[in-house]
Amino acid sequence: GAGVSQTPSNKVTEKGKYVELRCDPISGHTALYWYRQSLGQGPEFLIYFQGTGAADDSGLPNDRFFAVRPEGSVSTLKIQRTERGDSAVYLCASSDRGAEQFFGPGTRLTVL
């Protein structure tokens, strides 16, 4: 079946601009996660949704970052006033009852 998909695969933007990154989880998966991976590092947790609600947003670095999942399926990560330090690969994952998470290919964000 279809795995987790993310769009766009690459996004180049200028400092100060607003960006939206989209995640389409595996159909029927109730949990959705966003992580950020910088070069040479492991993924770092940002936010976790259970259904439509954010169950844990403790990983969001500041109030420029926001995510929604209005219908309990697709999720959008929104970054306002982007900074060069936001450049990274943004990963989305989903899971059902099992503990393992299934990851998408990621969106590579470059802030110039």
Added chain:
Amino acid sequence: AQSVAQPEDQVNVAEGNPLTVKCTYSVSGNPYLFWYVQYPNRGLQFLLKYITGDNLVKGSYGFEAEFNKSQTSFHLKKPSALVSDSALYFCAVRDCCMNYGGSQGNLIFGKGTKLSVKP
């Protein structure tokens, strides 16, 4: 606080030889442990997990891992390495009973170990 350590940045193995990629963890409760593999320009692929039960768990592509509670380790192993196993490997942990408990929740990842298998 939860943490994961992968002490080796890189592991080099000859094809056909056994391989081990090391991982140690720290959690306050009982751990859920995972291994993922990442190929260039691709997302992370799940290999195996330890939740409870037998300390030796078997996963995809002939990989296995042994949970050792006394040493707080979860090393990844394979009896005979293939060139195609060359990739970046990540260990991850979750404290089973933190916050909302249950099987779902955020993972803490190590920095990754690059495995290079030479012919």
